[in-house]
Amino acid sequence: MATEKTSDNVRAVDRALDILMAFTATDYELTAGQLLKRVDLSRPTLYRLLYTLEQSGFLVSSGEPQKFRLGPAVAHLSHVWTSSLDLNEMAKPMLRRLWEKTGETVALFIPQGAYRSCISELPCTQPLSFKRGVGYRERIVLGASGRAILAYLDITPELLKEYAAGTKLDLKKYAEDLQSTRERGYAISNQEIIQGAVSIAAPFFNSGGQVAGSVGIFGPSARLDASQVKEYGELLIVETKLLSEALGLRGK
Template identity: 30%
Template sequence: MSNPIKPNEKTESGLRTVQRALDILYCFTVEEQELTLTEIANKINLAKSTTTRLLATLEQNDFILKDPNTLKYRLGQGLYYLGYIAGKSIKIREIAKPIMERLRDETRETVNLYILDKESRVCIEQCEGLQSIRHLVKIGEKLPLWAGAGGKVLLAYQSEAFQQQIFKQVPSKERLETLQKELPEIRLQQCASSIDEREVGSAAVAAPVFNINHEVTASLSVSGPTNRFTPEIINQLKELVKVNAMEISQKLGYRES
């Protein structure tokens, strides 16, 4: 007679099954939206027979769809529905606030979260710096996209047509030429810096916040008095801000390709 399965073994087996089902769902990407049974089994390093059983269960719950003609699998409408609910419940300010507070404590400078608002940017969340002299902006105040690190980061990721509209707002030819040269570099480095740009005596470093659709409609910035933002400090802040902005992005559902 075979030995009975112990309760903890049942639990472990159940957890393994859940993890394998999740592994199947994560096989699909923007580049690979349809996969064969063999491709899925190879990706998760599992026997085809086990993979087939897991796929059948996922299919019954509308998490996976199988094309009867090509026999390929793709994500189902059940996931779309859950994603829609998740998207509705995700609030960028709630996600960003603890990350911003941690970044503020680490840098001791003011941390701002900006969002794109038509042809401007608006600060929707702020963690004030811990130093006696600090840089602040008003929550809800509309600021330009063509000046300041937080604005330039947002502008760099918009369409060419949108950028052309913003270029009309730049007050001088010299500033426009500088901005046009900067934008491709900002996209390449995924960060921007500014010194005495929008406001004399203030400096900032900013990075893009990506959403689940790989769009940038928000930016995270650290700002303070110009005299504290030396080239060495700016380089350190760039790495810090990029890491924290990416953490916010990932919590919003963003996944790098």
């Protein structure tokens, strides 16, 4: 009897979690009828679990017909989880795999307004290499690691012009480069900041789907030809997708 009761409790928890996971960023309000189409539950069981979740603050409801959305208890858990995140630690496995597969310098960047900063770096061990170091700060409009971020920011032409002030960037061509970055999934720069250096970078995203930074691979043009750039770009897409998922992104 005790085993059966425990099993019933576990099933109830699983079903309650299924209900919570039915909500998305675009479908943040759902009726009971809509929830029935997303979870494999009978109507009485669904209503019983909805009542329990609402009583404990995981759901709130309003309107006619009644619509449910995630409640303050979920926000509390989200705050606790976000506070515990250490981006450097979360990114370590992805950076390490890229470093081992490419043998080139690999770095993690986050946006800071008109700039982007390096917060983690695994330097290349070969004699001919390029590395900037943790703490390195550069204008976000320059280089692949900045362009990989900008391509996914909701930025106005006016703000882009402000970011590019004092550079020799052709903003029309730059906008085309951002579009190419979105189509490929990664940005490329060739001798843009350092003579002889090639960089490839891809963005990663937070749980809300906003771009949170980029991961870049840096090496000399003597080693990084077009086929190598394509191969490394595809590796970046795989690893930044994993990093985005680790940060809570679903379905991008």
